[in-house]
Amino acid sequence: MGRIQLKQVQKKFGDVEVIPPLDLEIEEGEFVVFVGPSGCGKSTLLRLIAGLEDTTSGNIEIDGADATDLPPAKRGLAMVFQSYALYPHMSVRKNIAFPMKMAKMPEDEQNRRIESAAKALNLTDYLDRKPGQLSGGQRQRVAIGRAIVREPAAFLFDEPLSNLDAALRVGMRMEIGELHKKLETTMIYVTHDQVEAMTMADKIVVLQAGVIEQVGSPLELYRTPRNKFVAGFIGSPK
Ligand code: ADP
Ligand code: MG
Secondary structure, eight states: OOOEEEEEEEEEETTEEEEEEEEEEEOTTOEEEEEOSTTSSHHHHHHHHHTSSOOSEEEEEETTEEOTTOOGGGTTEEEEOOGGGSOTTSOHHHHHHHHHHHTTOOHHHHHHHHHHHHHHTTOGGGTTSOGGGSOHHHHHHHHHHHHHTTOOSEEEEESTTTTSOHHHHHHHHHHHHHHHHHHOOEEEEEESOHHHHHHHOSEEEEEETTEEEEEEOHHHHHHSOSSHHHHHHHTOOO
């Protein structure tokens, strides 16, 4: 579960081609980072995978099935939003339960998933608190919890740490890395931060103006950057 294939996926906004047709393969269980400067199309690419934007042309396959025309809720993926997307008046438990409640899941199953997510995220002691009574890192973990309970085939993160201070960001990177090890679920993580990309990724996708400049492991990109842009962006000595 969690294999995602993009085949000649193109995106235009009006007459502007933001993403020329591209191919990309994401393997089951991989931690993939989309990295590139602001405006290069990282969020658009992630939103196309999530189904929050329609492709102009091309196909998206999830676990071998064509998902190009499926609405977001039917893709089996979970987008993790920044922690400010939490409901301030609801407890942590209710925030995490929200997507399951919407899906009318039986309550005992909801509770089982909440306990399991809380355990994975070290939130067990905080389930009855409101978001305002939590630290920034705990709030971000609640936002992740809300994705975990859907048991998605893949998690999609769009710069989830950009609102946190530098020290907290380092801690949250490690937490997300640990979570990936525990769950072994595909994760696609968007960032403009080279350090984040190099430290977190199994596979990095370097984007510039909607074009994939290179795909490879952090070490591959560092040792054999394909061009000056990749070398400069990754901070390779070449
Ligand atoms: P990134 O996430 O890498 O910063 P985006 O994917 O947000 O980049 O944006 C890529 C390009 O697409 C930018 O030029 C942006 O202005 C444009 N764009 C994004 N969303 C829209 C939209 N809804 N309508 C028109 N242009 C858009
Ligand atoms: Mg973006």
